[in-house]
Amino acid sequence: MTKCDLLIIGAGPAGLSAGLYASRYKINHLVVGELIGGEASTAFKICNFPTEKEISGRELAEKMEETVGYHKVNIIKEKVSCIEKKNKIFLVNLKKGENIEAKAVILATGTKRKKLGILKEDFFRGRGIHYCATCDGPFYKDKIVGVVGGGNAALTAAIFLADICSNVYLICRENKKEDLPAETIWIENVLNNKKIKVLWGENIKELIGDKFLEAVILKGEDGKSSKIKINGLFVEIGSKPNFPEIKFPLDLAPNGEIKVNPSQETSVPGFFAAGDVSSGSNGLRQIITALSEGMIAADSVFKYLKCNK
Structure with a gap:
């Protein structure tokens, strides 16, 4: 003792x-x-x-x-x-x-880190789902990834990943930049980065893939669903x-x-x-x-x- x-x-x-x-x-x-x-x-x-x-x-x-x-x-x-x-x-x-x-x-x-709390999240952890961009982002060089969240952590993760990946989707439940709970400097950096596409007013409803994550199903506030193909998803929701x-x-x-x-x-x-x-x-x-x-x-x-x- x-x-x-x-x-x-x-x-x-x-x-x-x-x-x-x-x-x-x-x-x-x-x-x-x-x-x-x-x-x-x-x-x-x-x-x-x-x-x-x-x-x-x-x-x-x-x-x-x-x-x-x-x-x-x-x-x-x-x-x-x-x-x-x-x-x-x-x-x-x-x-x-x-x-x-x-x-x-x-x-x-x-x-x-908070989880999304949706089906298959634990199954895909390490197989496409990640909670640390600086830790796991380098595995996605020249690939397409998504980042979930609207705060400083999500925006800085998107900026970091844009230097590595071919394209980055920033998936936000907020409808416009004024609603983002992030510092102005990071918002401006994201909006001015040609490799980052912001998907406003969207929530992830389903994870798609066999052994590894291949796509996500999004659902907007209008109730419409859409599918985007990604190789990795970084969860930054607080x-x-x-x-x-x-x-x-x-x-x-x-x-x-x-x-x-x-x-x-x-x-x-x-x-x-x-x-x-x-x-x-x-x-x-x-x-x-x-x-x-x-x-x-x-x-x-x-x-x-x-x-x-």
Whole structure:
């Protein structure tokens, strides 16, 4: 049984920031996470990070990993399966069977991609259906692909894929550009890209193919159906909070995030949350806010441990 004062679950921006400050505060800590940089590491291009004009998610993750390594942040590349609490101690079970005991926990597990929720989606996953353009887009060089969604993630995915694929369909349920929940710069880039065709007011109703995805059936608001042939489909319709099984009552926000106060404290003493998995920062899911919340959570843990020696 491994023991520590603070266990940070998640190795994205919030978790790494919390780890950095835990190290600076000399807190006996561990960071457990499968993917260094979290979902942010899969971003094609990041243009709103103060120290960089633009940078890929992978490059930023590498820089963060180098920085936390310099500050001697202790990281275990593993996945947490469940969290329990006995008296004032948290018992955390890892996927491979190891157990960790901690006096305080910061949950920073971020979000996971939403699925379309239609027939054959799971069957075609990896056979034409994908959830990360930067990860799987290169497999579709000179092929025809579709991107589903209307937010920043969908538009940047379409732009990225347009540099690789012969044609890109951007499938949006919105009817016009003014309705897209995306930044103006990405909307303009998409509309000015000759390799991207926007299909307005459409929803995917059916996936067609034998062993691999070959086409999709779309249905518009007018009820009319149409079929487009594609080799791959990238689903970018948003995300939802992602956390392991928690075996004690915990207050959640209406959208499923873990409810926190300005100190990143949850309804359970000693249990904190930071980043996209939490309700902090007025729901702004940005790298910069995740970094801030991670630091605040670490500071709150420092004070909590001092008061609960």
